[in-house]
Amino acid sequence: xxxxxxxxxxxxxxxxxxxxxxxxxxxxxxxxxxxxxxxxxxxxxxxxxxxxxxxxxxxxxxxxxxxxxxxxxx
Numbered sequence: 001x002x003x004x005x006x007x008x009x010x011x012x013x014x015x016x017x018x019x020x021x022x023x024x025x026x027x028x029x030x031x032x033x034x035x036x037x038x039x040x041x042x043x044x045x046x047x048x049x050x051x052x053x054x055x056x057x058x059x060x061x062x063x064x065x066x067x068x069x070x071x072x073x074x
Contacts, residue, residue, distance in 0.1 A: 009073045015052030024052060 015021055028041030043049070053072055055065040 007074075009051045013048070013050055014073070015050050021052055021054070 015024065024039050024041040028039040031038040031040060051073070053069045055068050057065070059065050059068055
């Protein structure tokens with residue numbers, strides 16, 4: 001096993017609050033792909049970009065949706 005640094009999106013690099021998700025969905029631009037919908041929104045400050053993941057219930061139960069989110073963040 002290697003000791004390479006992880007490239008995951010930790011809590012400080014993620015959108016976590018409902019108000020932040022609402023702002024992104026309200027003001028963001030939507031880009032689609034076969035498996036994903038991306039909502040891209042500018043930040044008001046010069047801080048680094050952050051990632052927020054929402055998985056539809058069509059993807060499965062809560063365990064399956066959380067697994068999808070974990071894999072995407074990794």
